[in-house]
Amino acid sequence: METDVLYPPTEPYDAGMLDVGDDNLVYWEACGRRDGKPALVVHGGPGSGCAPANRRYFDPDRYRVVLFDQRGCGRSTPHAADPSTDMRHNTTHHLIADMERLRRHLRVDRWTLFGGSWGSTLILAYAERHPERVAEIVITGTTLTRRSDVDWLYRGAARFFPEQWERFRAGVPEAERDGDLVSAYARLTEHPDPDVRERAVRDWCAWEDAVVSAEPDAAPTPYTGRPPRARTAFVRITTRYFAHGAWLEEGALLRDAGRLAGIPGVLVHGRFDVAGPLGSAWELAKVWPDARLVVVSDAGHLGSETFRREARAALDRFAAG
Numbered sequence: 001m002e003t004d005v006l007y008p009p010t011e012p013y014d015a016g017m018l019d020v021g022d023d024n025l026v027y028w029e030a031c032g033r034r035d036g037k038p039a040l041v042v043h044g045g046p047g048s049g050c051a052p053a054n055r056r057y058f059d060p061d062r063y064r065v066v067l068f069d070q071r072g073c074g075r076s077t078p079h080a081a082d083p084s085t086d087m088r089h090n091t092t093h094h095l096i097a098d099m100e101r102l103r104r105h106l107r108v109d110r111w112t113l114f115g116g117s118w119g120s121t122l123i124l125a126y127a128e129r130h131p132e133r134v135a136e137i138v139i140t141g142t143t144l145t146r147r148s149d150v151d152w153l154y155r156g157a158a159r160f161f162p163e164q165w166e167r168f169r170a171g172v173p174e175a176e177r178d179g180d181l182v183s184a185y186a187r188l189t190e191h192p193d194p195d196v197r198e199r200a201v202r203d204w205c206a207w208e209d210a211v212v213s214a215e216p217d218a219a220p221t222p223y224t225g226r227p228p229r230a231r232t233a234f235v236r237i238t239t240r241y242f243a244h245g246a247w248l249e250e251g252a253l254l255r256d257a258g259r260l261a262g263i264p265g266v267l268v269h270g271r272f273d274v275a276g277p278l279g280s281a282w283e284l285a286k287v288w289p290d291a292r293l294v295v296v297s298d299a300g301h302l303g304s305e306t307f308r309r310e311a312r313a314a315l316d317r318f319a320a321g
Contacts, residue, residue, distance in 0.1 A: 004305075005305055005308050005309040005312060006053075006056035006057060006308060006312055007055075007056045007057070007058065007059060007060060007312075008056070009052065009055070009056060010031050010032065010055050010056070010060050011031060012029035012030055012031045013030060013031060013032075013034065014029065014030045015027070015028065015029040015030070016028055016029075017075075017076075017077075018068075018098075018101065018102055018105055020071070020094075020097070020098045020101055021089075022089035022094070023078065023089075024071050024072075024076065024077070024078070024089065024090075024098075025076060025077045026068055026069065026070070026071060026076045026098055026102065027068060027069040027074055027075035027076045028066060028067065028068040028069075028102055028106075029050075029066070029067050029068075030064060030065065030066050030067075030106070031055050031060065031065050031067075032055075032058055032059075032060040032061075032062075032063045032064050032065045033060060033061055033062065033063065033064055034064060035064065036060075036061075036062050036063045036064035036065075037062055037063050037064065037112065037135075037318075037319055037321075038063075038064050038066065038106075038108040038109075038110070038111035038112070038135075039058060039063050039064065039065050039066065039111055039112040039113070039114060039315070040066050040067075040068075040099070040102075040103075040111050040112070040113055040114070041054045041055075041065065041066065041067040041068075041114050041115060041119075042099075042113060042114070042115030042119040042120075042122050042123050042126075043067075043069070043070065043074075043115060043118075043119050044115065044116055044117035044118045044119045044141075045070070045073065045117075045118050045119075045234055045237060045238060046070065046073075046118045046122075046234075046237045046238050046241045047070070047072060047073040047080060047233050047234040047235075047236070047237030047238055047241075048073065048074075048118075048230075048234055049069045049070075049073045049074025049075070049076075049230065049233075050067040050068060050069055050074060054067060054114075055067065057114065057308070057311055057312050057315055058114075058315055058319075059315075059316060059319055062319040063112075063315070063319060066102070066106060066108075066111070068098075068099075068102060070095050070098070070122075071089070071090045071094060071095060071098065072085060072087070072090050072233060072236075072237055073230070073233045073234065073237060074230075079229070079233055080232070080233035080236045080237050081228075081229040081230075081232040081233045081236070083190075083194075083197065087236070087237075087240055090237065090240070091241075091244070091247045092121075092122065092125055092241070092246045092247045092248060093247060095122055096122070096125055096126045096129055096130075099122075099126050100126075100130060100133070103133060109133070110132070110133055110134060110135040111133070111134070111135060112134075112135050112136045112137070112138070112315070112318055113126070113127065113134055113136075113137045113138070114137075114138045114139075114311075114315065115139065115140070116139060116140030116141040116142075116143075116268075117140075117141050117143050117275075117276060117301065118143060118145065118238075118241075119139075120139040120140075120141065120142050120143050120144075121143055121144060121145040121246060121248075121253065123137060123139060124139075124144075124253045124257075124260075124284075125246075125248065125253065127259070127260055127263065128253065128256045128257070128259045128260065131259050131260060131261075131262075131263060134263050135263070135318070136263065136264045136265065136318045137260075137263060137264075137265040137266070137291075138265070138266045138268070138311055138314045138315055138318070139265065139266070139267050139268070139281075140268045140269075140303065140307065140311050141268075141269060141270065141273060141275075141276050141281075141301055141303070142267050142269055142276065142280045142281035142284055143276040143280060144253050144254065144280050144283075144284070145241070145242070145245070145246040145248065146245070146248075146250055146251060146253075147245045147250055148250070149276070149280065150182060150242045150245070152277070153211065153275055153276075154168075154181050154182050154207070154242075155181065157211055157274055157275070160211075160214070160274060161210045161211065161213075164206065164207060164210035165207065165210075167203070167206065167207075168181070168203060168204075168206070168207035168210075169181060171185070171188075171199065171200060171203035171204070172184035172185060172188065180243070182239055182242045182243045183239075183243040185200055185203075185204055185235070185239045186239035186240050186242075186243040188200035189201065189232075189235055189236040189239055189240075190236075197232070198232075200235065201231055201232050201235045201236075202224065204235045204238075204239065205223035205224040205226075205231055205234075205235065206223075206224055208222075208223040208224075208275075209221050209222060209223050209224055211274055211275045211301075212274070212275060212300060212301050212302055214272075214274070214300075215270070215272055215273075215274075215299070215300030215301065215302055216272065216298050216299065216300065216304055217298075217299065217300070217302055217303060217304040217305075217307075218300070218302060219302065222302065253284075254283055254284065254287055257284065257287040257288045258287070260288050260290065260291075261289065261290065262290060263290055264290050264291075264318070265288060265290055265291035265292070266291070266292050266294060266310075266311075266314035267281045267284060267285055267291055267292070267293045267294065268294045268296060268307060268310045268311050268314065269281040269293065269294070269295055269296065270295075270296050270298075270299030270300045270301060270302075270303060270304065270307055271295055271296065271297050271299065272299065272300040273299070273300045273301045274300065274301065275300075275301040276301055278295065281293055281295075294310050294314075296310060
């Protein structure tokens, strides 16, 4: 991935494991300027973990950047790759509470939120619940995680990749192939046989790879190429969240977008995003009057150099204030 448009790599000046209850410890790190403008990176997935590359969107001389691994992934414990990890306390509402606990722990009053894909769903859910704690928002690849969005990604998008989708569909028991594939895969990730679990992870990631394969800036295997432990946690968490509609009432994020009034936002979205089509960002921009939609013509879900430049520029503008 070309990242020359971003700031040079930087290392954290502080890190820790925050006890968020339910026997969960959430990893966090801070980099940039200790007394800089607070910002929180909310990673995608669900279950992908935070990436060092996300530090590079922020001017280290102006921002105090905080990254964290959501429950069950990255360096947070217990890890979802362990089949014995209890997932009952891993929901959207738990993650929102974790973000608030982290804010208080770091003594932040208000912060800028940055993230994309699943991260945008979590950002919006948090901001609508705690608008007084949000200064600005920058979203890359708006995803609302409605059940209709999940159905598009794991069934509707088959019209673009029919061969790959047939293999994806064949990965679940025959009796479930005409039903809810996401829930079927979620059950497979909890199967007592490790070979069954591993095949489900492999088949799920192969479909995820297919959906982004035609993008201008596509990598060959962005999902199947992940380390086994990270890949397993990603699939176990993603299937659980998507099977439950992220525990959000259908359409709630758009319905409650009025709570974002007064919070400036920038929505950067690739025109060729099949995984999360542009329509979601368009709908959000229509009901969030303080948001500006930037459509990038050479990008899909994985972004592009132009895409990354636009996101960085938005954060630079907010830092300049």
